[in-house]
Amino acid sequence: MGKMMKNLGLYLILIVLVVSLVNMFITPMQPTRDVVPLSYSEFLNQVDKGNVTDVTIDGSTITGVLKDGHHFSTYAVGVGDLAKEIAAKGVNVEVKPPQATPWWSGMVSSLFPTLLLIGAWIFILYHMQGGGSKVMSFAKSKAKMFLDNRPKVTFDDVAGCDEAKEELQEVIEFLRNPRKFAALGARVPRGVLLLGHPGTGKTLLARAVAGEADVPFFSISGSDFVEMFVGVGAARVRDLFEQARKYQPCIIFIDEIDAVGRHRGAGLGGGHDEREQTLNQLLVELDGFDTTTGIIVIAATNRPDILDPALLRPGRFDRQIVVDRPDFKGRVAILKVHIRDKKVDPNVNLEVIAKRTPGFVGADLANLVNEAALLAARRNKKLITMDEFEEAIDRVIAGPERKSRVISPKEKRVIALHESGHALVAKLLPNCDPVHKVSIIPRGHQALGYTMQLPEEDRFLISKKELLNQICVLLGGRVTEELKGDDITTGAQNDLERATQIARKMVTEFGMSERLGPVRLGRKQHEIFLGRDIVEDRNYSEEIAYAIDQEVRRIIDDCYELVKDLLIKHEPILDRIAEVLLEKEVLEGEELDALINEQLQAIPQDSGERLPETQSVAAAQSVDKKSPVQLEPRIDPV
Structure with missing residues (x-):
């Protein structure tokens, strides 16, 4: 693009020079000597006084020389017998015959600027489209x-x-x-x-x-x-x-x-x-x-x-x-295609990578393998190992680490508590997606920390209970801030937005509200010209709209109270997870399981703090084979 603009600038300069030269040649040359303009009456007065020596009459233009050597010019309409009269007074008179003007001269003088501009435009198009026959090839296919x-x-x-x-x-x-x-x-x-x-x-x-x-x-x-x-x-x-x-x-x-x-x-x-x-x-x-x-x-x-x-x-x-998103087997096959020409460690398990990338399409997996290769080259390794693939997954999903961002100890503690709340709720509630990783390292544009949940298999349906569990997990960070912090922060902004969106869809789209029943409320209008859905037609009354808002609020409030009770009962585990997060900054899913199991074993049998069987960690990790799971990994950024 820079080279094209440079050439275009040279072409414009050349055109300006050509126009200037042409204008110089077609413009009548002005006499270089000094010419004194005289009125016609002054001219006749000078002739009567004998101060004029030479006169040249060219149509209506009269020029001549005075006795003192100065040149003069004047203009007259209908000179008549002027030449005879001044010749009789001893003035040397020269009369130039009238010249016939060609009929086309006026047309050329008026059309020349237009033709020049058209020529300049064609010249620019010629070079911008590559020259040759492409000047007038608008109708030619670009295939x-x-x-x-x-x-x-x-x-x-x-x-x-x-x-x-x-x-x-x-x-x-x-x-x-x-x-x-x-x-x-x-x-x-x-x-x-x-x-x-x-x-x-x-x-x-x-x-x-x-x-x-x-x-x-x-x-x-x-x-x-x-x-x-x-x-x-x-x-x-x-x-x-x-x-x-x-x-x-x-x-x-x-x-x-x-x-x-x-x-x-x-x-x-x-x-x-x-x-x-x-x-x-x-x-x-x-x-x-x-x-x-x-x-x-x-x-x-x-x-x-x-x-x-x-x-x-x-x-x-x-x-x-x-051509749909690939399933688990498809992702394994795609990864095999992309590592053909790359030096990969034999210990790399493609099935593990495929399990950790649900919802990824072919372009995402190609980018993942390329990111892993770049990381290996940056670390001066001769083979791409599993560590690079793990880091590449985090980079693709959450963005690169922002090591330059300095976070105060107070904010770091808030982030650790926030993510600990997400992780603990996800572990305690049954039928939640397993927690893969918890991190308080800033990544990407806005994420100060994240809790990554990955489903164990590809499924395409999701139940009401699982939707409620998703809302509970999203609210875990805000509830933890309320319980353990001096004040609540803006870190839960995205969590609240997603939780409200899920609750509203449950009421208006999925028919999961007992109060409103199994109905679809609202109808989207497709604005084809803009290429997206910009308007939702309300096919319900104001009374129903108020009921929808009440139902959404009820779902959020019920989930909020459930999460609050759950975290109050297991506050020691919450504190321990936050403490380890502050120390290590990253907790893998296996480490989180071991930490929670260790804390559960430390609770006395008769303390009343033991979880019921439906809310044990083992039950939280088990997945009901008939229940659906979201296709994409969920990340809860602070």
Whole structure:
């Protein structure tokens, strides 16, 4: 970008110099000698006095020389017989004949600045777009064409999405042997739409299809079609498919198709003519009169809800493949792919890493392995060990350590108590996700400490009891501050926000309120033009809204009192965890278990402080196989 701006500055300087030179040549040259302007009456007076020696008459302009050698000029309208009259008085008179002015001279003088500006604009476009024939190539497709240099990626390089690879096998078989399907009268899908969260490997999967089929591959982004000039996008779509027809069978991959395929006529200000024309042309190319084409279009998006229905109907993108977040086995396979070209210690257990990264997509795991490699290089190690992977997980989830942040002993004690409250509640309540790590080391942008909980397996449902337990764990930090500190702090801001959000969803979305019953309250409106949900339509009365607020408050208050009673009963354990945290700064899950078990054994049998079986540490660590667990690790930053 810096080089482009430097070249642009040189081009502008050159243009200014050219304009200056041209202006110098077309501007009439001014005489270098001093010329005294005279009025016409003064001129005639000087002639009568005999002070004028030479006179030159050029149309209406009169110039001459006085006896004292000074030059003069004047102007007259309709000189008539002036030449004869002054010649009779002994003045040397020269009359210049009138010159015929070409008809085009006025046009050139008026059009020249405009033509010069147009030329300068073309000159700039020429060099900004790379020169050559790109000056007027707005309508040309910007797709990258891979022929001999087609992607070498195969399905062996793609892991964690076995179902998606199976769905794409038919497409690959058609590209390899289209006659086999034509002989049976079968019609292969014209378009394949890959749906999934960002980073799940949609683009990589499309490249793998091209590599497996060994056919030409055209790659373009949806935003490359739309320009400021109306009609350019549609022309680029036509040009793209015309190029593809020359190399069929082939693959056209359109990444982020939602940039051009949004619902037509939607938005706050109505439709978008250029984008809609581009979409119309794309619809025609996908399913027009030409049904013999061997072009397969693969598109990717993470917003299928905003795509135009005409784009998703059979005959266009008639096969939609979901590329979901990988499960435990998928994460292990993805990690194996990413450590192929890296020197990893044989003792590294990929299954342990996969268990500790629930909810991670392929891009996250690739970043995790790269962070581990960078840490190993920074520590001058020859192999990437498990320590680097553990540290990389913390860096990816919570951010890098902020060793430069100096925290006072008072604040450090508050943070230790806060995180101890989270950890102890998570251990004492049944069916909570196991605590993996507790830390009071500042990380990332705002986290002064965190309690990390990781589920033991991938599940996709969550029960009411588990939601209430999550709220209790989130409130553990604030309750501890109230019990053990001089005052409450702002450290629980994020905890309170998340706890309130869970409680409100329980009431309005999940139908888990006994007072309001199993109903869905509120209806989201999708604003397609903005690409997100910006309005929630209230389909309930003010009375119900008040009841919702009361129910949310009741859930939070009940959980708060439960956590308060729990921590009061186990205050010695809470103090011990905070004391060890202040000393070590980091507690692993195994260390926390051993510490709590040690404290429980120290409680006398008849003291009444022994936990019931449903709230023992062993029960807290056990996971009900029928109960769901959240997909992503939970971190409670202070």
